[in-house]
Amino acid sequence: MRAVEFVVQEWNAWAPGTDSHKAWQEWLGHQIFDQSVKSVSPTLVSKQLLRRLSPLGRAVFKATENFSDSDRSKPIVFSSAHGEVNKSLEMLKNMHKADEVSPTAFSLSVHNAIAGLFSIANNNHQEITVLASGQDGIAPAFLEALGLLQEHHKEVLMILYDEPLSDFYPSLPFALNAPAICALVLKVSLTGNGTPLRFCRSVATREDGEHALQIFAFLKFLVSDDKALELGNHRHSWEWRKI
Amino acid sequence: MENELKQLIIDTLDLEDLSVEDIDSHAALFNDGLGLDSIDALELGLAIRKKYNVKIEAEKEDVVKIFASVSSLAQFIQATQS
Numbered sequence: 001m002r003a004v005e006f007v008v009q010e011w012n013a014w015a016p017g018t019d020s021h022k023a024w025q026e027w028l029g030h031q032i033f034d035q036s037v038k039s040v041s042p043t044l045v046s047k048q049l050l051r052r053l054s055p056l057g058r059a060v061f062k063a064t065e066n067f068s069d070s071d072r073s074k075p076i077v078f079s080s081a082h083g084e085v086n087k088s089l090e091m092l093k094n095m096h097k098a099d100e101v102s103p104t105a106f107s108l109s110v111h112n113a114i115a116g117l118f119s120i121a122n123n124n125h126q127e128i129t130v131l132a133s134g135q136d137g138i139a140p141a142f143l144e145a146l147g148l149l150q151e152h153h154k155e156v157l158m159i160l161y162d163e164p165l166s167d168f169y170p171s172l173p174f175a176l177n178a179p180a181i182c183a184l185v186l187k188v189s190l191t192g193n194g195t196p197l198r199f200c201r202s203v204a205t206r207e208d209g210e211h212a213l214q215i216f217a218f219l220k221f222l223v224s225d226d227k228a229l230e231l232g233n234h235r236h237s238w239e240w241r242k243i
Numbered sequence: 244m245e246n247e248l249k250q251l252i253i254d255t256l257d258l259e260d261l262s263v264e265d266i267d268s269h270a271a272l273f274n275d276g277l278g279l280d281s282i283d284a285l286e287l288g289l290a291i292r293k294k295y296n297v298k299i300e301a302e303k304e305d306v307v308k309i310f311a312s313v314s315s316l317a318q319f320i321q322a323t324q325s
Contacts, residue, residue: 048278051257100293103285104256 003200004146005243007192009155010071013184013219014040014063024223033180045121052104054084056163056181057114061121063183064159071187072122075148076115076157079141081134081176081211083111086166114161127153134176137214137231139238142199149190158186162212175209175233184215195222195242202239206232244317252313255290256283268314276312284310291316297323 013019017034018027027033042061045053053061064072087109091101107113112130119128127148133140138160145156161183171177187194208214208231221229221240228241249263252272256279270276273284287310288299297320299309309319 047260048280051259100289103289104282107282 003198005190005196005198006146006149007189007194007196008186008222009189009192009194010067010187011185011222012063012066013182014059015180015182019062021223024219028220028223035180049117049121052108052117053114054087054108056084056161056183057117059163059181059183060114060118060159060161063161063185064118064157067157067185067187069122071155071157072118073124073126074155074157074187075126075153076118076124076128076159077141077144077148078112078115078118078128078130079133079138079144079158079160079211080111080114080130080162081132082162082165083130083132084109084113085169086163089166089168118159134210135233136235137208137211137233137238138218139231139236142238142240145188146199149188155187155189155192158184158188160184160186160211160215160218162215175207175213176211178212179216182212182215182219184219198239198241198243200239200241202230202232202237204230204232204237205234206230206237207234208232244321245313248313248317248320251290251294252277252287255286266313268317269312272310272312272316291320295320295324 013024015033016037018024039055040058040062042058042065044065045061087105091105091109094101111132115128115130118124129144131140131144141158141160145158148156162178163181164178165171208217210233214231217229217231228239230237230239232238245268246263249266252258252266253261266277273279292298299306309315
């Protein structure tokens with residue numbers, strides 16, 4: 001694949017206690033999150049929908065609040081390794097106890113549940129994709145977004161999100177578990193003002209961990225002076241370079 | 244019975260900012276009234292089955308009429324139980 005250039009026009013991210021560009025810059029120094037913050041309340045959502053939002057969904061909604069209404073109505077690429085898997089685990093536990101499964105929990109456990117609620121809340125009828133590219137990390141979300149931009153969409157929103165897995169799942173020896181809930185939102189385009197980046201394949205074999213960890217690596221790249229970021233997880237590796 | 248049902252609705256459907264007094268027994272539960280939707284109907288049906296051992300069968304009953312309001316729901320549960 002040849003290198004593709006694109007622009008990150010705007011970005012925002014939410015993690016516990018870290019919810020502004022300034023806070024993310026400070027995070028670069030200490031890299032810890034305020035684990036006493038269990039959830040956040042987005043303001044731009046009706047109470048009818050808010051009750052359906054998990055802490056992960058709330059993080060996604062909160063991270064998009066700095067964007068305009070028209071930005072939230074653009075084509076969106078959602079990307080998450082595990083989505084609402086913790087909700088599925090709760091349902092499986094209930095089934096194990098021979099208890100009945102909540103229809104609401106079931107409907108909200110699918111991988112596109114948060115995207116669905118987001119499209120309802122923002123009356124978004126554009127193309128929305130939800131990826132689950134655990135091992136391949138965050139690069140497939142960029143490939144998808146760049147594909148949409150090539151197909152004449154002027155701007156695309158990317159929402160990368162994950163939360164820590166329940167202890168029930170033995171994650172070791174895989175590097176796949178997020179240290180905290182995190183939602184990163186990028187508004188990307190082929191031209192325009194912002195941070196211009198060049199994206200291409202890298203020949204290096206790397207072990208940067210899976211999707212949930214790569215979100216933080218990309219955030220570090222955004223707020224630091226680093227010129228380039230390489231990410232890979234045994235298989236394909238990718239490079240983002242500031243130009 | 245009606246107040247008990249209202250509390251069940253609030254607890255089951257995570258309507259945390261509502262209290263029993265806020266729900267009018269005769270107001271519409273779905274769409275315009277409380278603004279509940281089809282997933283809420285399924286959830287409520289399950290909660291009623293668990294609590295009152297009353298099953299609302301979509302094929303046999305007039306579901307729209309039963310779920311119209313707290314009052315109609317209470318009447319249906321009482322009629323089925325007796």
